[in-house]
Amino acid sequence: MKFRIKTLPLRTERIAVVLSQDDAAELGLLPGDRVKVSYDGKSFVAEVEVSQEFIGSGEAGVCSFTAEACSLTEECLVEIVPFARPKSVEYIRKKLDGAKYEREEIKDIISSISSDILSDIEISAFILANEIVGMLNDEIQWMIEAMVEVGKKIVFERGTVVDMHSVGGLPGNRFSLIAVPTVAAAGLLIPKTASRAITSASGTADTMEVLANVNLSVDEIKEITEEVGGVIAWNAATGIAPADEKIIRVEYQLELSPKPHLMASVLSKKLGCGAKFVAIDIPVGSKAKIENVDVGRSFANSMMEIGRNLGLKVATALTDGSQPLGRAIGPALEAKEVLEVMEKKHEGDLLEKALGIAGILFEMTGIAANGYQHARKIFESGKTLEKFREIVAAQGGDENIKAEDIAVGDKTYTLTSSVEGAVVSVNNKSIVKIARTAGAPKDKGAGVYVHKKRGEVVKAGDPLLTIYAEKEWKLDNAIEVANTKQAFEISGVIIERYTMGRWWS
Amino acid sequence: MKFRIKTLPLRTERIAVVLSQDDAAELGLLPGDRVKVSYDGKSFVAEVEVSQEFIGSGEAGVCSFTAEACSLTEECLVEIVPFARPKSVEYIRKKLDGAKYEREEIKDIISSISSDILSDIEISAFILANEIVGMLNDEIQWMIEAMVEVGKKIVFERGTVVDMHSVGGLPGNRFSLIAVPTVAAAGLLIPKTASRAITSASGTADTMEVLANVNLSVDEIKEITEEVGGVIAWNAATGIAPADEKIIRVEYQLELSPKPHLMASVLSKKLGCGAKFVAIDIPVGSKAKIENVDVGRSFANSMMEIGRNLGLKVATALTDGSQPLGRAIGPALEAKEVLEVMEKKHEGDLLEKALGIAGILFEMTGIAANGYQHARKIFESGKTLEKFREIVAAQGGDENIKAEDIAVGDKTYTLTSSVEGAVVSVNNKSIVKIARTAGAPKDKGAGVYVHKKRGEVVKAGDPLLTIYAEKEWKLDNAIEVANTKQAFEISGVIIERYTMGRWWS
Structure with missing residues (x-):
């Protein structure tokens, strides 16, 4: 059937068309079903919503997100036909019944999530199935490969590319703002991407944003990293492993983050950034994402095995997740504290952790036999602060930034x-x-x-x-x-x- | 914070408010979070959506469903504050971890579903948890009690009230159009409610609608049943056990119907209609909802035990679900076939099943020792057809309806x-x-x-x-x-x- 496009003054982050109840019934469609919308030689798959009002017979309503994504304008005449439920829904059902995903199956699921073909309800089934039934290491590996494949990627032509990441869940955990410049000061390349807070008080990207622009494209990340050795950018802005953000949005509502998804989230971002050596911080504590040391060890082993199969050298560090790192929690307070540490106003667990993680990378890459000592030497020499200011400047911030300049709430x-x-x-x-x-x-x-x-x-x-x-x-x-x-x-x-x-x- | 209501030209069947991205961030809200909206001394809980366009700072967008349900008009000034995640979400999480629901917990979940407080994602977690972890008989019983409690109910002051229902999934399964008048002709009261097709080609309500009005209120059902002995109405129109429709809508998208939900769906409707004796048809077949006889037997036992604890006498019949019942599939074709059978134009499995199910109710209520024989006697005497026409007439249809009058597709x-x-x-x-x-x-x-x-x-x-x-x-x-x-x-x-x-x- 042919429908006239009507744009709706709304924006939902899903590809959907709204049909009148009568037209939907005529096509045998119920809310949540899918249709193929064809227009001008192109076509896309959309989810059906049914409205009892506002949408007349022969009209197909689309929100501005769908209109833009699919280049539709008011009065376009589109052909709409029912579209079979995607195969990926069947694969999720199989997992619910206890099965193992095939490589092609998990690939299909991730690609359906990335291209907005799966509904929130189906994504929640995917999350719950993986949480309850679990995933084996090779399933997680295939999931990561699929996540990287559908997104943008950075390829460095030269240099030793390393990265670091925390599994998260620990307030004040801003060690990478010190560790990244320390690593870069030693001549390694570190295109660090980080998240913003979802349920926390600040993410590494939020804290860095107090000092510089973090909304960088993959091209900017590559350019800055090659120029000054490191970058600290917001991962979601890069377009690397885009399925991750969509999965996390639903996980937030379910208050769940299945461990296989935690691993996939971290490793897919690192792989997409072109890293070869990765140090992973796993905070352990009764209220952290990883509840105790036993779970932490098995988690660490899986991360390393999956990394190896993906061609990534992964080292992990179980760290104390029972109390905040440092003393400051909140974007500006954390930025201020990090600068105070680099300005040598005080020491403490924040600096120790930063040097420890940087040290792991030095040992992995063969730069030093005692990585921590090497990191401390760089830090003491003032090169960490110097490099950090270079990174801040390259990301559009103030190259002379000092702790005392940072304004906090009055x-x-x-x-x-x-x-x-x-x-x-x-x-x-x-x-x-x-x-x-x-x-x-x-x-x-x-x-x-x-x-x-x-x-x-x-x-x-x-x-x-x-x-x-x-x-x-x-x-x-x-x-x-x-x-x-x-x-x-x-x-x-x-x-x-x-x-x-x-x-x- | 105070917000000005802006009505949106859309209707979604959820209580939600759309805030600008900036206002949402100001209140620390993410999409899917809940807020308490207060206005004019009243308040309600709504889900938050965030829009980057169309909704200005200080505005709260609502669709017409929310506006009507909460009596809001354009320019109303409402107070919006963050609202904690409902307790029921925590109970669903406990079930995911393998726990058993407490009576108050399942009651809280059902009441949250009925009052649109749970999001689709949370309802899908509820469905998946019950499918994978399962529910014990007393949990199902509490679920049914909660479902009946929040809906409308019919109370008959006199008469023996019986009912029949099929677990469903079998094409052409329209035996109740013959069995209901047979039962009513024997002096029993049978306020039969039935569903419309969701994934099938016709539901009992769709087939009956070819002949009469099926959108009846609980008052109309009571009145007609007391007057002519029986009725065949659409269950969703009654307002009995309203959580059921909301759960089924999400189950449809997941292609799942957990067995505990099947039981709760059937028994809550029957209980809400005031029935005391219920005969349940359980079609068994490799592609039916009940896969084999063993599963069918255990399902039947659970239904009977749960019924007993609810004060319902339940009898079950495992029936052949491997091929269509009768020969007609589709609303008018089925209505025509049912009338042909009652006009004695032909016999077959459709008539046998109808008399068998009616017979079970005759034996349960002590009307006859051999229920099937009694049912056949009534049928042979022409009283089934006569009573069916009375029911059709009472529901606003043609009292002289004949099979040959029914138009089918040309x-x-x-x-x-x-x-x-x-x-x-x-x-x-x-x-x-x-x-x-x-x-x-x-x-x-x-x-x-x-x-x-x-x-x-x-x-x-x-x-x-x-x-x-x-x-x-x-x-x-x-x-x-x-x-x-x-x-x-x-x-x-x-x-x-x-x-x-x-x-x-």
């Missing part, structure tokens, strides 16, 4: 301890919740500064954390969260005291 | 056998595909008439099936399907013949 509130003792734990989830309520990552200056970490001694009245916000109402909400979600556990505290009574003497 | 094509032999099988799926392509269920007159069923002998040139359509182009498409999807398997056929060669003599 609405602040400091929470103090009402008791005396030592910090037993700092709750990652509470800290993130407070920082997000204060406005992070949207308000760059918002976040939390943690004054006391595990093992540190507090007296009554000592500051525990300071909340930074850009808006008064967000600060108020964050204070409320801080007062209800206990972020610190402090030992040596008398909770209740009973005086010995005569009745038991 | 575009026809008959497929003949090219070989000689006996029919080994008739493929349900192929028959349904041909009938749907011919226009069923939308085009009431479209469908398929099966001339030869299993065991019947065919000669070359004998008609196998006739396709009926209302439109020439649909007939052409259906012929193409009939020529590619083999609907009949015929034995005694020489596929290839080899002449004995000298080389092996």
Whole structure:
């Protein structure tokens, strides 16, 4: 049947056409079915929505996303015919029944996800099947190959290309802003791509964005990396492994990230960037993505095996994921802290981790027998800060950037301890919740500064954390969260005291 | 934050608000998150969508469904605040991890589904968790209680209220159009509700609609049942157990119907209609919803146990689901065939099944020791046809309806056998595909008439099936399907013949 295009004043990130109820029934279509839309010698597959109003008989409504993606304008006359359910849905059903994907099957699924042929409901079935039934290493490998294949790729003609990545889930985990320039200062190429916060208070890309532009194309990444040795860019902007973003969007709603998907997400990005040597940070902790050391080890082994089969040299580091890294949480606060470290204003776990991860890459590539020592030497020489400023400048930022230049939220509130003792734990989830309520990552200056970490001694009245916000109402909400979600556990505290009574003497 | 309502020229069957990207970020919201919308002392929960265009800062877009459901008009000023993820999502996650639902948990899930608080992605997680992990009988019972509780109910003050239902999946399975009037003619009350086709060529409600109005409210169902003894209405129009339709809509996209959901769907509708005695038809066959007799028996046992705990007397009948019931598939063709049977023009499996199911209800209620015999007596006396016409008239149809009055599609094509032999099988799926392509269920007159069923002998040139359509182009498409999807398997056929060669003599 022929339909006249009607553009709708809406934008949903899916390829869909809206038909009148009558026309849909005429074609035997129900909402969620697929149709092939042909126009001007081209065709595409779209999901059907049915509207009881606004769309007349003979009309096909499309949102601006679909109109642009498929070059349709108002009044175009298109041919619409029912399109069989994609094969990939059948493969997902097989996995639900406990089967193993064939190489071609997982390839087909990933390509359907990338080209918006699978609906959210089908993507959620894919995620749940992989979470519950699981995936073997070769299935994950094929998934990664498929993810890389449908996206953009960077190919470096010369140089040793390395990369680093964290599995994530740890607040303040901004070591790569120090490790990347350290690695680049040693002459390696490191085209580092990173994510923005989804459920966290800041992603590496959000923190870097305080200092420079992170929305770089693959061509820009290649050019800057070849020029200054490194880059820190937002991965979703690159077009590398585009299925990843679509899967993550649905995972967010399900509050699930199956381990096979975590591996595929990290390795596909690294492979697409042209890296040959990769160091992976796996934070382990009861509330992290990897719950304990045993799971961490098996996860690390899988990553290394899959990497090997993909031609990637992978090293992994299980790291402490039980409390925030460094003391700052929130884009500007983290950027400031990272610069303070590079300016040698203070040391600590953030610097140790950065040098440790950089060191792993030095050992993998044969640059040094003791990688950590080599990294520290570069850092001490001031080359890390120098290289970082070069990278910032190459990405359009201020080449003379200093920690003191970074503005943070001017609405602040400091929470103090009402008791005396030592910090037993700092709750990652509470800290993130407070920082997000204060406005992070949207308000760059918002976040939390943690004054006391595990093992540190507090007296009554000592500051525990300071909340930074850009808006008064967000600060108020964050204070409320801080007062209800206990972020610190402090030992040596008398909770209740009973005086010995005569009745038991 | 305060937002001005902007109504959008669209209708989606979900409670949602569209915010600008900037406002969503300001509130820390991502697509799929929930917000509480307050207005004029009332409030509701909505899902967030984010639009990069059309929705300005300070505006909240709503489709007409949301506007009506929540009494919003253009320019209303509403307060929008983030709303925590509903508890029910957590319960679904627990099931994914293998847990058993508590009574309150499944109640919360069903009530969230009924009130559109769960997104399609979350409903799909619910379906997949129940399919893969499974549900125990008491969990299914609680699910049914919750489904009935949130919907409309019929309470009969007097009379013995019975009902019948098929688990479905069998083309031509229209026995209840004969069984309901037979049961009603014996003085029982039978407020039968039935579904429309989703993936089949006709549902009982589609077939009945050829003769009468099936969009009846619970009040109309009660009134007609008390007046003439029975009714055949469309279940979704009643408002009984409304969560069922929402779950089925997502199941359709997943091509899944978990057995616990099948049971809950059937029993919740029957319970909501006020039935005390229920006969359940369970078609068994390799391509039916119930794959084999063993699965059928365990399914039947669960249905009976769950029914008992709900205060329902349930009898089940495993029936042949391997080939269509009767010979007609499609709304008008089936209505015609049912009337022909009642007019005693021919007998066969359709009549046998109708009398068998009616007989089960006669035995359950103590009306007769040999229920089948009693049902046949009523049928032979002409009371079945008489009562059917009363029901049709009470539902606004023609009280003198005759088989010959029913119009079927005038575009026809008959497929003949090219070989000689006996029919080994008739493929349900192929028959349904041909009938749907011919226009069923939308085009009431479209469908398929099966001339030869299993065991019947065919000669070359004998008609196998006739396709009926209302439109020439649909007939052409259906012929193409009939020529590619083999609907009949015929034995005694020489596929290839080899002449004995000298080389092996």
